[in-house]
Amino acid sequence: MRYLLLSSLLLITGCTSVYKGLQPATGDVHCIEQFRPRFANTLYSTQVDVLKHHLSGLLFFKQMPDSSLRVVFANEMGFKFFDFEFTKEGGFVKHYMLPEMDKKAVVKTLRGDFELALLRPDLQQATIKRDSLYQYIVVPAAKGNNYYITDTMCTQLMHIEKSSRRKPVVKAWLSNYKAGIPDSIEIRHQQFKFNISLQRVQK
Amino acid sequence: MRRWILLLGCIICMIHTQAQTAGYKAVQDAATFKQQFAKASQATQSIQCDFVQEKNLSMLSDKIISKGKFWFRKDNKVKMEYLTPSYYLLVMNGRDIKTKDGQKESHVSTKGNKLFEQINKITVDCVQGNVLNNTDFKTTILENAQNYLLELTPVNKALSQYFKSIHLLVDKKDYSVSTIQMYETGGDDTSISFLHKQLNITIPDAVFAVK
Numbered sequence A: 001m002r003y004l005l006l007s008s009l010l011l012i013t014g015c016t017s018v019y020k021g022l023q024p025a026t027g028d029v030h031c032i033e034q035f036r037p038r039f040a041n042t043l044y045s046t047q048v049d050v051l052k053h054h055l056s057g058l059l060f061f062k063q064m065p066d067s068s069l070r071v072v073f074a075n076e077m078g079f080k081f082f083d084f085e086f087t088k089e090g091g092f093v094k095h096y097m098l099p100e101m102d103k104k105a106v107v108k109t110l111r112g113d114f115e116l117a118l119l120r121p122d123l124q125q126a127t128i129k130r131d132s133l134y135q136y137i138v139v140p141a142a143k144g145n146n147y148y149i150t151d152t153m154c155t156q157l158m159h160i161e162k163s164s165r166r167k168p169v170v171k172a173w174l175s176n177y178k179a180g181i182p183d184s185i186e187i188r189h190q191q192f193k194f195n196i197s198l199q200r201v202q203k
Numbered sequence B: 001m002r003r004w005i006l007l008l009g010c011i012i013c014m015i016h017t018q019a020q021t022a023g024y025k026a027v028q029d030a031a032t033f034k035q036q037f038a039k040a041s042q043a044t045q046s047i048q049c050d051f052v053q054e055k056n057l058s059m060l061s062d063k064i065i066s067k068g069k070f071w072f073r074k075d076n077k078v079k080m081e082y083l084t085p086s087y088y089l090l091v092m093n094g095r096d097i098k099t100k101d102g103q104k105e106s107h108v109s110t111k112g113n114k115l116f117e118q119i120n121k122i123t124v125d126c127v128q129g130n131v132l133n134n135t136d137f138k139t140t141i142l143e144n145a146q147n148y149l150l151e152l153t154p155v156n157k158a159l160s161q162y163f164k165s166i167h168l169l170v171d172k173k174d175y176s177v178s179t180i181q182m183y184e185t186g187g188d189d190t191s192i193s194f195l196h197k198q199l200n201i202t203i204p205d206a207v208f209a210v211k
Helices: A002-015 A029-035 A104-118 B001-015 B029-043 B114-127
Strands: A023-025 A041-051 A053-063 A067-075 A082-084 A091-099 A125-129 A133-142 A142-151 A157-163 A168-178 A183-189 A194-201 B046-057 B060-071 B077-084 B088-092 B098-100 B105-109 B137-143 B147-154 B163-173 B176-184 B188-198
Touching: A029 A142, A053 B060, A082 A104, A091 A104, A104 A157, A104 A183, B046 B088, B077 B163, B105 B163
Parallel strands: none
Antiparallel strands: A023 A125, A041 A053, A041 A194, A053 A067, A067 A082, A082 A091, A125 A133, A133 A142, A142 A157, A157 A168, A168 A183, A183 A194, B046 B060, B046 B188, B060 B077, B077 B088, B088 B098, B098 B105, B137 B147, B147 B163, B163 B176, B176 B188
């Protein structure tokens, strides 16, 4: 009986959403748009750790004349890993992917990760929640929500969480903004080792 | 990592090269060139120089320029240290390879790895002046008044997946490679120019330490 109770308790707590304690609040969901990186022609020193693999190189963001954004990642010797386009309308085009990496799941994961960091969510269905410390702009996604977490006055972006219904699956930090561009971007998956780390360098 | 090494193998070839096809014609005396190129390569015991790398992103009409230092010592020691826009180190010492970026240092051995052994072969062939006999490439030799241009077209499937061609520009004065241009299948290209070359100076073992 004791084990049954313990198991039931674990099952209940295991199914509890970490976002359960958030309270609905009012405010302007569009306030997070101020944190959208204003990439023009921006270069980052980049490290990617996927399971046991480590890649490093330069990641280049370029705003194109048609307002789409190109993201190109190449190693230090110029050998290209991928070239993605994020269109103005929210679309995605894979212009190039290294054949050895060109798997549907890899492309989908990278797309999702960069979309999170580009901070271009559709805010039509967004709501606001709060806890005692932070404000959460909650944007419904296909399998959960994206949480854009700021201070209570929405003057500082703490981090972003892509979540399942119960817990975060990806976290992203954009920090040390200069002229609208973060000096550092970190993206960390919570359920397996897949980390992307960007540090801005002068082109 | 493998692609890195693959490129490195090609770069060794560059230690004696540079390229642009316009204005070049087929070499008149290929046999003499091959002989002189091999002779000069054999006489080169070490190289220390700066390099400038230019990555041309054709679709973006933009380029990324990197700079650093290069060392080579016979028989098979190579070091490339990227200093801008970010730090990156690659050391190849026989079968041992070390890389280091802003976050991590890695060590790899080519022992027992077919691809790495193939790359090692390319490297050694270049250094010893036998690159023209390497069956992984179909080679065309061109020339103008100042330079020889070696157009290397991969016939090996692994190489041709990444490169349309690799051009090496060889200075007629000393048969040393001054620039390499790697043309990717996707339309981009990367050139590496070697500057301020110092040949046959003493380079200590510590420069190529991989442990």
